[in-house]
Amino acid sequence: MLCFTREHEWISVTDDEEGTVGITDYAQKQLGDVVFVELPEVGSRLLQGAQAAVVESVKAASEVYAPASGEVIAVNTALAEDPARVNTDAMGAGWFFKIRLDDPGELAGLLSEGDYREHVEALH
Amino acid sequence: MTDATSQPLCVTPLDALHRRLGAKMVPFAGYAMPLQYKxxxxxxxxxxxxxxxxxxxxxxxxxxxxxxxxxxxxxxxxxxxxxxxxxxxxxxxxxxxxxxxxxxxxxxxxxxxxxxxxxxxxxxxxxxxxxxxxxxxxxxxxxxxxxxxxxxxxxxxxxxxxxxxxxxxxxxxxxxxxxxxxxxxxxxxxxxxxxxxxxxxxxxxxxxxxxxxxxxxxxxxxxxxxxxxxxxxxxxxxxxxxxxxxxxxxxxxxxxxxxxxxxxxxxxxxxxxxxxxxxxPRRRRVGIQLGGRAPARGGAPVIDASGGEIGRVTSGSFGPSVGAPIALAYVNAECAAVDTPVGVIVRDKPLEGRVVKLPFVPHRYAH
The missing domain is CATH 3.30.1360.120 (Probable tRNA modification gtpase trme; domain 1)
Incomplete structure (x- = not known):
């Protein structure tokens, strides 16, 4: 299941309640060239809506929020060497971290792909 | 640009060309200016x-x-x-x-x-x-x-x-x-x-x-x-x-x-x-190159080896030709010598850096 936040994060959740988190293609286009991503520590606990990561473009730093609460079980270490993956493949190889969800029920408050597309269109 | 309290932006005579070239326009000094194209x-x-x-x-x-x-x-x-x-x-x-x-x-x-x-x-x-x-x-x-x-x-x-x-x-x-x-x-x-x-x-x-x-x-x-x-x-x-x-x-x-x-x-x-x-002078403008990839931005505190604040970053970004984060900062004059180790505080953590000679990239002017 793929869900989105209004703050332009995505979370892709498997049947065993693990979620992979990244920023959307719209977000990477708004940021421009990504030069650094500060990721959470594996084992740390995130609360839904709390700051989870920071993405630095050439121009500015932006915060990335946790789409759901849970424990960080992996981070995308490839971003340390190649942060531009966020630009080239935001929804794939540019993922940020994986969490084990505390409560899959939290996902009900997120946007579907269609709702997110409408949300982005309304920004223009 | 949607901020109702802001003044309407001026445009340059090339505004239409920028938009045709697909520029991302941003407000700068009261003007709508192209931040980037590609x-x-x-x-x-x-x-x-x-x-x-x-x-x-x-x-x-x-x-x-x-x-x-x-x-x-x-x-x-x-x-x-x-x-x-x-x-x-x-x-x-x-x-x-x-x-x-x-x-x-x-x-x-x-x-x-x-x-x-x-x-x-x-x-x-x-x-x-x-x-x-x-x-x-x-x-x-x-x-x-x-x-x-x-x-x-x-x-x-x-x-x-x-x-x-x-x-x-x-x-x-x-x-x-x-x-x-x-x-x-x-x-x-x-x-x-x-x-x-x-x-x-x-x-x-x-x-x-x-x-x-x-x-x-x-x-x-x-x-x-x-x-x-x-x-x-x-x-x-x-x-x-x-x-x-x-x-x-x-x-x-x-x-x-x-x-x-x-x-x-x-x-x-x-x-x-x-x-x-x-x-x-009591303080001097210096160049700082940071280890790692995280850029420091204007306002970031600069510290010495003992952790005491010695100045502030005024401009900072990732230097695409340098291949590392670079910054201009004003620091106490006694800390301004090239190769002085310094730290820059970014999101409450000190990043290691050192004072380097300016310019970061040699000028290549004509003649």
């Missing part, structure tokens, strides 16, 4: 490797006529000793030695041509009008646009239209015809590369820009690349690295005060500035 890093690299065209029409252009000798008393540089056709970077200073603006002055014989920062136009022109001798006239040329053609291939490209461009000296100015447009061209810029700034009547700039962009080597570049290029070149941005509380000596701009002016001590703030020149 991407800041690509535009930065293209400028270092080939040649880029920047719209810098937001900058203030003005002509001084009449008793132009009176202008020199308001800036730190030797203006009256300039040869006809030469250009000089200088500073307007206040009585406390602070910098009101940094600007380019071209000596046109019977007139001076000024190019000032967009964000400082109103202050500068107001200051000049109040302080210039009565028989010195300031004409603000808001009917002119300004292009910057920057990069190692700039002279090759411009010489196709005006062969004399190739022979121009760095920091000199000439009237050249490019296509059918009469331009005031200077060999200068803000990228550390060879290049030209081209002043043209606003109604002809779109034609000129399209003519230059039609050359295969030339690509458009926006303010984002202009900022990373000037940062790598160690050049100051007014409002970040310079302001009315920074002196030319602190800023490392003592070289802008030529011998005759030092001896005469007849510029605003000369007491403070010359005393700092003799005794050394």
């Amino acid at each position: 991407g800041i890093i690509a535009e930065h690299q293209h400028t270092r490797q080939a040649v880029s065209l920047f719209d810098v029409s937001h900058m203030g252009q003005a002509q001084l006529t009449g008793d132009i000798g009176g202008f020199e008393r308001l800036v730190v540089g030797d203006i009256n000793g300039m040869a006809h056709g030469r250009m000089r970077y200088t500073l307007l200073t206040n009585e406390h030695g602070g910098i009101i603006d940094d600007l380019m002055v071209t000596h046109g014989g019977h007139y001076l041509w000024l190019v000032v920062n967009a964000a400082r136009k109103a202050q500068d022109f107001d200051h000049l009008r109040r302080r210039l001798p009565a028989d010195c006239e300031l004409a603000v040329c808001s009917d002119r646009a300004l292009l910057a053609l920057q990069g190692p291939l700039a002279a090759t490209v411009l010489a196709r239209f005006a062969p004399a461009a190739r022979l121009m000296l760095f920091m000199s100015s000439e009237s050249l015809r490019i296509g059918d447009v009469k331009c005031e061209v200077s060999r200068s810029g803000y990228t550390g590369e060879d290049g030209f700034e081209i002043s043209v009547p606003a109604e002809q700039v779109a034609r000129l820009a399209e003519l230059l962009l039609a050359e295969p080597e030339v690509k458009p570049a926006g303010l984002g690349a202009r900022d990373t290029l000037r940062l790598e070149a160690g050049l100051c941005l007014y409002g970040q690295d310079l302001d009315e509380t920074t002196t030319p000596i602190e800023a490392g701009l003592a070289w802008t005060i030529q011998k005759r002016r030092r001896e005469a001590g007849d510029f605003p703030g000369a007491g403070v500035i010359l005393s700092q020149l003799r005794q050394g």
